[in-house]
Amino acid sequence: MRADAEDNRRALxxxxxxxxxxxxxxxxxxxxxxxxxxxxxxLYRRFPDRDALLRGVIVDIFESMTDAVRTAEAADEAAHGARPAWERLVRAVAGLGIGPALPVIFRERLDLIDEPGVAAAMRAAVTAVEGVYQAAQDAGELRGDVGFLEIQMLAGMLSMSRPNYPPTVDPDLLTDRLVAILLDGLRAAPGNSALPGAAVVFSPLDPDDRAAVERAIAEENERIGKRRG
Known part of the structure; x- marks a missing residue:
């Protein structure tokens, strides 16, 4: 793909x-x-219809996560563990700006998970991300009572908050500060407070979890319909 075509695809x-x-x-x-x-x-030359564009966005998000894992692991190896791969990954996810996109798209078009390309990209990303966090927990670097999805959600929340930062601050610096606070809470340390309940485990690719999402979406749509009616 020519450079200008790739630039247009990324912009879209x-x-x-x-x-x-x-x-x-x-x-x-x-x-x-x-x-x-x-x-x-x-737009139509790159994405022939709305579904193609939606698939493109979803796959791009998951591929960005997988790329972030590769980059974090390569940097970790080059730096000989000066900053662990899992910390680099948390920082990368916070900077991707993808926080709210997947929930919005899947709430309206959960059926897209059934697309082979989407499902494959999701599995690859989840496997890569979980591998980094599991290795960190096994090494005693990352607290063991936190779930991998919870880490992604926390990092994603930081990326979602960037548009709401005060206009008088440097958004990159503030993100770095917030990520540092988050990392301190995630590191395994003797003084860690016990977390309430069990770690959240969830995947829309799991049939039971998928059914739960579909029920929640139906209930939300029903509530919206009643308010409008």
Whole structure:
């Protein structure tokens, strides 16, 4: 793919991720093209229909996570553990800016999980991420009573909060500070307080978890319908 074509594809994926969060997945596609700074024809050349664009966004998010794992592990090896891979990964996820995108898309289009490409990208990302965190727990670096999904959720919340940062602060510096606070809470240490309850374990690829999500979505849609009625 030519450099300009790849630039357009990346701009469209990033714009779609933002606009879907702001307005939902049924938003007019020309809004996404305008946000990306390209024409609607360019959008359709890259993504023939709405589903193709949604799949593209989801797969890109999971591939970004997998790439973050590879980068964190390579940097960890090059630095001889000066900053563990799991800490680098938490920092990377916080900086990806993907916090709210997946929940919004899956709430409206959970069926996309059944797409082979989406499911494969999700499995690859989950396997890679969990491998880093499991190794850190086995090494006694990461507290053992926290779930891998919980770590991703916390890091994702930081990426979601960036647009709401006070305008007088440097967003990168504030993110670094918040990530440092988060890492201190995740490191295994004698003074760690016991966490209430059990670690959260959840995957939409699991049939039982998938059914629970579908029930929750149906109940939410019913509540929304009653309020509008």
């Amino acid at each position: 994926l990033e714009a779609a991720r933002e606009v879907f969060v702001e307005e939902g997945t049924s938003v007019a596609l020309d809004k996404i093209a305008k946000r990306a700074g390209v024409g609607i024809g360019t």
